Amino acid sequence: MQTLNEQDINADGHVNGSMRKHRSPFQLSLRRFLKNKLAIVGMIVFFIIVASAVFAPLLTEHDPKAHNLLKVEQKPSSEHILGTDSSGRDNFARLLYGARVSLTIGISTMVFTVFLGLVFGTLSGYYGGKVDSIIMRITDLFLALPFLVLALTIIALLKKVTVGLFVVIIAVTSWPTLSRIIRGTFLSLREQEFVLGARVIGASDFRIIFRHFLPNAIGPIIVNATLLMAAMIIVESGLSFIGMGIPQPTPTWGNMISEAQGLRILRYHPEAWIPPGLAILLTVLSINFIGDGLRDAFDPKSDRR
């Protein structure tokens, strides 16, 4: 054993000396991220939430939409771990299936918003001039109207809100913030010498955007995307709580909490609204921790510790 160890060290020493593995900036960021304890805890919590949403059918045999008016507002029992709601639906099943809806909305809204933000932010920041002015005036228009009022108005105008429609509405009303961030990053990159250098070798706009701008703007984009996702989950819960989000009987965390609008449930059935509340809190917190971790990983200078 002793000799083996020594050999290892020698081999290591040799590797370190001449052929050390070279880490790309992305790999370095990843390493910094993995060293961030809070972000890792966030990752684990988020992973558990995602897993329980995915494997919901294995964790409960109840159907979240099946109501049973003979078993309304029951206290927790071995059959209904968290009791039932005012329509006799199993709260635990709704919590798990609600995670599916809430996370789907969070993720797909984020993806859609990032897509819109990227397209418009890129056009604006890269080409500048008239294109920039027009896009920025449109974002001004959106930003001048309060987000919630705008979203509520659109929802009120539509008769029936589905998950897909909800995602579109939220994304369309919230891309301007992100596109501004991306525009700003691009504007500052545009004057950097390495971008001029790319122009000098005759690189196409496409190449400059995808090989030079995006890799250097990926940090702020990812960070904002994660934080946006957390915000979107809150927005969904909020809108569902006031009855303007996803309609019943689709289970969402916001829908579950809206049950607590009744004083009786608020007072005598905390098991019905505390778990979805905690679920929202944990999800949003874990995503925010991940986002913070990513920020520190991509931009070591922002480390405040």
Place this chain on the structure above:
Amino acid sequence: MTMSTKQQDAQVGTRLTDEDILVEVRNIKKYFPIKGGVLQKTVGQLKAVDDVSFSIKKGETLGIVGESGSGKSTLGRVLIRLLEPTDGQLIFDNKDITTLRQRLIRPIREDMQMVFQDPFASLNSKMSVEQLIEEPLLVQGNLAKKDRKQKVLAVLQKVGLRKDDLQKYPHEFSGGQRQRISIARALVLNPKFVICDEPVSALDVSIQAQVLNLMKDLQEDLGLTYLFIAHDLSVVKHISDRVAVMYLGRFAEIAPKRSLYDNPLHPYTQALLSSIPVIDLSGEQARGKEKIKLSGDLPSPASPPSGCTFRTRCPKAHDRCTIDRPELIEIDEGHFVACHLYDRS
């Protein structure tokens, strides 16, 4: 303006046959609009480069010196068409590239490259050395992967880097090494003409010499033509064949290196040369030369002084300097100066 006077002006600086000349710049101007007011109307013009003409022979190095804000970097960027010239004509390799559209400029970039000033900002930190040097080949050529790798390796060794540097990233290198990567990137396309925009001013003095010597060797090996921009007269002296002194967007003096350093004519050049610190322990040289100190700052190129732009700081300014703008006149073989002191007409 008639064509003939333009061409006459263009003769300033050289008297050469067309085949020898690689780059010719005729009366180039670059004005930046100054916007102001609520409606962003153009309220003035910043004359970064104001009527400059010169030409560069094949294999020659033209050095351009001037203080910050004199327009030397702008001139370089206009030449490579990173900026659009306001007026004038650019002729490269017997082709007029002044008004070529960006799409048509691209193939010409193969022959015309640039090395930037800041080695920490001019390399994309997200790309490995191999990707960085290979990029020009990807953009310009249609070489097979194997040939590209070969070329990358060849140019890498030419600039004095090693094969195992290929997988490294810019953050693993020092400033001098990064500048070598920049040079490799510029040279991988086998250009004819390289614009060096203060390539060594961000480096330590000891590294400066290394990089300068490398550039000189490469010039000999590859028959390169350089436009070498710097604010340091001693750096320019080391590498240039001819030197132009720029002040507020115009050439004050342009001359072969020997002639300029031994016999500076323009008061500005004289002041610049006398400000180079000389290490002279015996003190003999210092006693012989008196230092010319310039007072004041560079005037704003947005509102340059009337007549000779240097008159506000010139120790020898006289009445005529406020009225007439001096044009470049040839005093000696190839030695041009824009100063009324030498105008005998």
